[in-house]
Amino acid sequence: MTMLLSVTDLHVSIPFGRGVQTLVDGVSLEVAAGEIFCIVGESGSGKSITAKSLMGLLPRLARTSGTALFDGVNLLDKDVATSVRGRDVGMIFQEPMTALNPVLTIGCQMTEAAISVAGMSKHDAQHRAIELLDSVGINQAAKRLRQYPHEFSGGMRQRVLIAMAMMNEPRLLIADEPTTALDVTVQSQILHLLKSLVRRTNMGLILITHDMGVVAEMADRVLVMQRGKVVESATVETLFAAPTQPYSRALLAAVPRLDVIEQKEQPAVGNTLVVVDRISKRFETGRRWFTRQKDVLESAQALDNVSLTVAEGEVLALVGESGSGKSTAGRAIANLLKVDSGVVRIAGTDVASLSGSALRTSRAQTQMIFQDPYSSLDPRFSIGQTIAEPMIIQGVEKSVAMRQASQLLDRVGLSKQLLDRYPHEFSGGQRQRVAIARALASNPSVIVADEPTSALDVSIQAQILDLLLALKKERSLALLFISHDLAVVQQIADRVAVMRRGKIVESGSVQNVLQSSRHAYTQLLIASAPVPDPAKRAKKMTTISPLPDGAEDILQEVSPGHWVAR
Amino acid sequence: MLRFIVGKVAMGALTVFVTTILVTLLIHLVPGDPVQIMYAQSQGSTPEQIEAVRRNLGLDQPIYIQYFQYIERLSQGDLGHTIRGGQPVLDVILQRLPNTLLLAVAAMIVAIVIGLPLGFLAAYHRNTYIDTALMGIAIAGISIPHFWLGLLLLFFFAVQLGWLPVSGSGLANLVLPAFTLGLSNAAIFARLTRSSMIDVLEQDFVQTALAKGLPRTLVLRRHVLRVGMIPLITMMGLQFAFMMGGAIVVENIFSWNGVGRMAVEAIFQRDYPIIQGFILTFAVVVVFVSIALDALYAVMDPRIRRGS
Numbered sequence: 001m002t003m004l005l006s007v008t009d010l011h012v013s014i015p016f017g018r019g020v021q022t023l024v025d026g027v028s029l030e031v032a033a034g035e036i037f038c039i040v041g042e043s044g045s046g047k048s049i050t051a052k053s054l055m056g057l058l059p060r061l062a063r064t065s066g067t068a069l070f071d072g073v074n075l076l077d078k079d080v081a082t083s084v085r086g087r088d089v090g091m092i093f094q095e096p097m098t099a100l101n102p103v104l105t106i107g108c109q110m111t112e113a114a115i116s117v118a119g120m121s122k123h124d125a126q127h128r129a130i131e132l133l134d135s136v137g138i139n140q141a142a143k144r145l146r147q148y149p150h151e152f153s154g155g156m157r158q159r160v161l162i163a164m165a166m167m168n169e170p171r172l173l174i175a176d177e178p179t180t181a182l183d184v185t186v187q188s189q190i191l192h193l194l195k196s197l198v199r200r201t202n203m204g205l206i207l208i209t210h211d212m213g214v215v216a217e218m219a220d221r222v223l224v225m226q227r228g229k230v231v232e233s234a235t236v237e238t239l240f241a242a243p244t245q246p247y248s249r250a251l252l253a254a255v256p257r258l259d260v261i262e263q264k265e266q267p268a269v270g271n272t273l274v275v276v277d278r279i280s281k282r283f284e285t286g287r288r289w290f291t292r293q294k295d296v297l298e299s300a301q302a303l304d305n306v307s308l309t310v311a312e313g314e315v316l317a318l319v320g321e322s323g324s325g326k327s328t329a330g331r332a333i334a335n336l337l338k339v340d341s342g343v344v345r346i347a348g349t350d351v352a353s354l355s356g357s358a359l360r361t362s363r364a365q366t367q368m369i370f371q372d373p374y375s376s377l378d379p380r381f382s383i384g385q386t387i388a389e390p391m392i393i394q395g396v397e398k399s400v401a402m403r404q405a406s407q408l409l410d411r412v413g414l415s416k417q418l419l420d421r422y423p424h425e426f427s428g429g430q431r432q433r434v435a436i437a438r439a440l441a442s443n444p445s446v447i448v449a450d451e452p453t454s455a456l457d458v459s460i461q462a463q464i465l466d467l468l469l470a471l472k473k474e475r476s477l478a479l480l481f482i483s484h485d486l487a488v489v490q491q492i493a494d495r496v497a498v499m500r501r502g503k504i505v506e507s508g509s510v511q512n513v514l515q516s517s518r519h520a521y522t523q524l525l526i527a528s529a530p531v532p533d534p535a536k537r538a539k540k541m542t543t544i545s546p547l548p549d550g551a552e553d554i555l556q557e558v559s560p561g562h563w564v565a566r
Numbered sequence: 567m568l569r570f571i572v573g574k575v576a577m578g579a580l581t582v583f584v585t586t587i588l589v590t591l592l593i594h595l596v597p598g599d600p601v602q603i604m605y606a607q608s609q610g611s612t613p614e615q616i617e618a619v620r621r622n623l624g625l626d627q628p629i630y631i632q633y634f635q636y637i638e639r640l641s642q643g644d645l646g647h648t649i650r651g652g653q654p655v656l657d658v659i660l661q662r663l664p665n666t667l668l669l670a671v672a673a674m675i676v677a678i679v680i681g682l683p684l685g686f687l688a689a690y691h692r693n694t695y696i697d698t699a700l701m702g703i704a705i706a707g708i709s710i711p712h713f714w715l716g717l718l719l720l721f722f723f724a725v726q727l728g729w730l731p732v733s734g735s736g737l738a739n740l741v742l743p744a745f746t747l748g749l750s751n752a753a754i755f756a757r758l759t760r761s762s763m764i765d766v767l768e769q770d771f772v773q774t775a776l777a778k779g780l781p782r783t784l785v786l787r788r789h790v791l792r793v794g795m796i797p798l799i800t801m802m803g804l805q806f807a808f809m810m811g812g813a814i815v816v817e818n819i820f821s822w823n824g825v826g827r828m829a830v831e832a833i834f835q836r837d838y839p840i841i842q843g844f845i846l847t848f849a850v851v852v853v854f855v856s857i858a859l860d861a862l863y864a865v866m867d868p869r870i871r872r873g874s
Contacts, residue, residue: 055777086779093777098770101789103796103868112788113778148868164778 004172004204005031005054010066010076012046012053012228023049023062025228033171034202036195038215038236041225042251042457043428047208050225051174054206055091070172086113090165094177096157100149107145110164118168125167132163136193154322155186162193172204173197179214183321184484188528191218210457212255213487213530216240217537224248236534254462255532256487261515267494270312273478274446278305279332279342280502281325302328303339304502312445313476315469317483317493317510319525325502330448330482334368335359346446364394364442371451373431377423383409383434384419390442408437412467429460436467440475447472450482465492486529490514495561498522504555508562518564567864567871574860578853585849586640589842590633593625601625645846646839648832655843659825663847666824669747669817670809672740676748677755677805682798684752685759686791692764700756707753712812716746716819743820747812751805758801759794766794792866799863803856810848 012024024046031037041047052058054068054075068075073084093099101109110132111125120128126145133141136159149157158178165173175194179187195218198205207218215222219236224247232245243249281303302325310316318326331337333344335351344351346366354362367390370376377386387405392398406416412433423431432452439447449468453461469492472479483489489496490510497507498521506519517523531537555563601620620626623646624635639646645655688700719742723730731739766772767790775785814826821827825844832840864870 057773057776083779085777091774091777093770093774095770099774101771101775101793103793103866104788105868109775112784113780116781116784117779148872150869151872161774164774168779 002032003030004033004035005029005068005070005075005206007050007054007068008066010050010053010064010068012049012058012062012064014059014062020063023228024053026066027223027225027228027230028066029223029230029233031172031204031206033204034198035220036198036205036207036218038219038222039206039208039225040210040212040215040222040251042210042459044227045225046228047225048176049228051091051176051206051208054174055085055089057091086117086170087168088170089172089174090168090170091174091176092158092161092165092178094180096154096161096181099161100157102149105146105148106152106160110145110160110167114167128167129163132166133160136160136163136166137189138163155182155190158182158186158190159193162190162197166197166201169201170203172206174206174208176208177210178207180210184486185321185524185528187214188530191530194218211530212252212458212532216532216534217530219534224251240532240534250459252532254459256462256465256485256491257532258487258490258514258526258529259531259533259536261511262491264494264510267313267315268473268476269314269494270476272309272311273347274308274310274333274480275343275345276306276308276329276333277343277345278307279303279329279339279344280305281328281332281337281339301325301502303332305342306499306502306504307342308497308504308507310446310478310480312478313472314495315472315479315481315493317481317489317496318499319483319486319489319496320499321484321525323501324499326482326499327450328502329499330368330450330480333446333480334366334448335363336368360393364390365444366446366448367439367442367444369432369435369439369447369449369452372455373428373435374423374455376435377431377438379423382420382422383414383426386423386434387437387441390438394442405437405441408440409434411440411471412437413463427460428456429464432456432460432464433467436464436471440471444477445475446478446480448480448482451484452481453488454484461488468492486514486525498525503565504563505565506563507555508559512559512562518558518562570864570870571857571861574857578857581853582846582849585846586637587633589845590629590636592842592845593838594629640846645843648840649837650835655839658828658840659843659847662823662825662828663851665822666810666813666817666826667851669740669743669813669822669824670806672744673747673751673809673813674802674806676744677751677809678802679752680748681752681755682759685756686763686794688756688760689763689767689794690786692760692767697760701760704753704756707750708757710750712746712750712815713819715749716743716816719746720819739820739822743816743822746819747809747816750812751809754805755798755802758798762797763790763794766790769793796863796867799859799866803859806855806859807852810852 007027007029010024010027011022013020013022015021027046027050029037029039039047039050049058053062053064056075056078058064064076066076070084070089073080075084075089100106107126107129110129111120111122114120114125114128115122129145130141133144138144138156138159152160162178178194179190182190191214194205194207197203207214209215216236221233221235222239223233224231224239224245226247232239232243232248234244239248240252243252280301283300283302300323304325306325306329308316308318308329318329320326328337332339335344338352346362349362351362381389384402384405387408388398388401391401391404396404402419406419409419410416414430414433414437423434426434452468453464456464465488468479468481471477481489481492493510495507495509496513497504498513498519499505500521506513506517506522513522514526517526554566556566558564601616601623624632627635643656645659647654648658684700684704688697691697723742730741772785772789775789776782813824814829816822817824817826818830825847829841829844832844
């Protein structure tokens, strides 16, 4: 097999303070035509830097050494890279929402390189753009060319970006986490598209990801990276069947799996603590003053008659894609949002009826943990102040609060010595532990955790999930766990409610909902979730078909405790 | 788009409305009897005359009646008459306003032509000595008060070198005041441009454009400059308002015959009708310019133009 790209001993470093920080340390790899080559690693592994160095997109101060031969040309050479870039090597990025220029039409952005670099005529370039948009599954391509990025959804934008990268028929495509920002059903479509493009055009694909499921789904060969170094390089079958390095093994072991059923102990479920009774919430998105029509279309029904319960010592997972209303439901339960109709009762009290000191007491009883531990901690508060603050608000004396803060810090697995430190000195996982300690500070009985592990690496995710489970058991908390990730839900939840467009479409025990799902949408979510096992790859792609818009409204009990919308 | 513009116009109308109230109250905010103060410097005004003037100006009425009378006259294009000379205030202002607008626009051009490229250059070379040097100059530029910069420019270019006239009202006379007013705004523009462009340079779509193989100059021109300009346009509207304010000082230094100079004279002479008219005119001009720039903003940004 002739190699399309061979990288030998790639080093990338940037000046850091007085010294130099090495970001990529001696990476070698080879990619053949028609091959899907995955680079997998956690944050800080240097996987994106490796890709960017091939494209000449590193920050100006970065220094590279080694060779990256493509057609006998060294891509690391600054002058060469610019001419090859875009023509023979294309790249797509993680964030389709920001990767397109908001003020230029799709057509302009798709054709500009072909016109100004490859010298194609405007007419030919547009023709080709229409062809490509068609081939990546965008309807009415000719009309779409005249539209702007904000008129496309995230998944559609990623399709546009893929089509854009294909304009010059690259022989190598680098995709840097192309599906990380997308919903799981859209992810599976995009991965499918990329795969079919590789098969059809025989280009090489370097796919960078942190997701072992994506690797198993897509890769021919895999390179595992950690802290800038290559840990292991193997075919996908070998890596998953017999990883040789401890880090690869640990990484694979940490991946939550939807296809492996774990026997869980029955939770010690107490009284029902949270009762949500038919809550609805509509967001007005930009009321239009001078038009009569569209008024209804402009508002989004975030919650539509949602009912659920959570008991002491129980984990209820709320699952859904972006825009399903799951976070809105969480905020309504935490009393951070006024619902239009319906009632949220915590321990029998309607939270909307409270005010003054009763409201404050009730607030202390329900705490939230947010997705992004980088923005949920005040950077000007020390960790100790952050954790002690809820107690001080509740009237605990400061010295007592600080003493309890240090105990809480200890409980979430951080050293008491860190009390005086500030958030920027902590990693993402440590910050999330601090956020958990803060949530526990007011001694709540209900915790709403909104995607608490989505911003974390998979190995850290496993630790945080374990911690949450242990705390739930210890304090018999009612835990509402909001997530888009079914595998994580399977690991942590006792019961699951699946949300779509503001409605619950299916709910029941984890076994019922995930192993014998009855609703088409739940089945679609399960089928779309990448399975971290290359052996199970083949049978999946065929099962996914678009879902019709359901008009179903009424939940029916199909077996004890298992409700499905009909 | 239409909704966006209508919203801006409504905001502008509100601003002008509030200004009319403040302008009416202005006379009463000054301690003492306004008519007494206005006529303090005049010779031979008897108590009867003062009483007549008071009635004439409607100052013997309750404030809200005064306000309605003011609005009524305003709607007929009557801003009152100057106390000294008795000319219609509107005529006096309209006669001088073009000079001030000319000065402000010229200064704006100086500020844009100098400030934008420097800011862009600094952004492109961010965190290098070029950036540091440019931004150092910019801070100095912002820190220098108009009156001092004006005097320096006068001293070197008019007195020492004799290249430009000291004062007067021809085009050659416009150069020094326009630069005085423009340079410090150029410094502000340079800083704003720099931060706006740095924001854009770090956007993902710039990486996408580079990854497509576009030449760097094209990426900078089409992708960076175009997007980076959008927030700057709004800032220019605000800056224009400040520039109109700065014109008051600069016009006095260079004896430029604009409304700013007129206003200062009126303040010294306690000529309230002129001061009121001046404030109102300023408000209208500033509101008008910012509506125009907001419309331009909407045209440049498809997210607003095509509504989302």
